[in-house]
Amino acid sequence: MTSNNDDYAPSPTGWVRDQVEKVTEAGTTAAVDIKGMRVVLLTMRGAKSGKIRKVPLMRVEHDGVYAAVASLGGAPKNPVWYYNLKADPKLTLQDGETTKEYVAREIEGAEYDEWWPRAVDAYPPYAEYQTKTTRKIPLFVLDPV
Numbered sequence: 001m002t003s004n005n006d007d008y009a010p011s012p013t014g015w016v017r018d019q020v021e022k023v024t025e026a027g028t029t030a031a032v033d034i035k036g037m038r039v040v041l042l043t044m045r046g047a048k049s050g051k052i053r054k055v056p057l058m059r060v061e062h063d064g065v066y067a068a069v070a071s072l073g074g075a076p077k078n079p080v081w082y083y084n085l086k087a088d089p090k091l092t093l094q095d096g097e098t099t100k101e102y103v104a105r106e107i108e109g110a111e112y113d114e115w116w117p118r119a120v121d122a123y124p125p126y127a128e129y130q131t132k133t134t135r136k137i138p139l140f141v142l143d144p145v
């Protein structure tokens with residue numbers, strides 16, 4: 001997946017766009033946090049526009065494996081990036097200064113039940129978000145390429 005900037009489409013959400021800019025300028029996701037908790041930066045392809053989309057998420061990692069939580073603060077609908085990854089699961093994830101390629105795989109059942117507590121451990125507000133919606137917050141495991 002190329003990431004030449006001419007087809008990069010910044011987030012329309014100001015505070016998110018600012019965090020992406022800070023990470024890009026500093027060259028590390030350590031430049032930002034949410035309530036002191038760590039953030040990773042996903043780069044993926046827009047499902048319809050084909051543009052490059054950069055999506056910061058809370059850092060959820062276990063034994064070197066990352067997960068992506070499509071929480072959107074417990075909103076009734078999935079974030080749009082969920083549909084990007086369903087359409088094209090190839091992405092890169094930047095953690096600190098390191099960026100690697102992954103393929104996103106939505107998980108369910110026992111694997112979901114294994115990963116949900118890890119997500120809540122990494123960012124406790126996820127538990128509250130899940131109480132705010134009947135939508136089951138989707139989880140992706142990111143398999144290294």
Ligand SMILES: C[C@H](OP(=O)(O)OC[C@@H](O)[C@@H](O)[C@@H](O)Cn1c2nc(=O)[nH]c(=O)c-2cc2ccc(O)cc21)C(=O)N[C@@H](CCC(=O)N[C@@H](CCC(=O)O)C(=O)O)C(=O)O
Nearest residue numbers: 016019046047048049055056057058070071072079080081
């Ligand atoms: C606002 C919308 O964003 P979204 O994809 O719904 O994602 C919403 C949020 O999840 C996203 O902003 C996250 O980065 C917010 N966010 C987290 N969001 C989470 O869901 N979970 C997190 O853990 C999380 C942590 C986090 C930490 C720091 C930070 O700065 C932001 C964080 C958006 O960008 N819309 C664009 C379109 C985006 C897009 O991908 N369009 C597709 C079309 C897709 C389609 O229509 O099917 C395309 O380009 O083709 C627009 O309206 O122009």
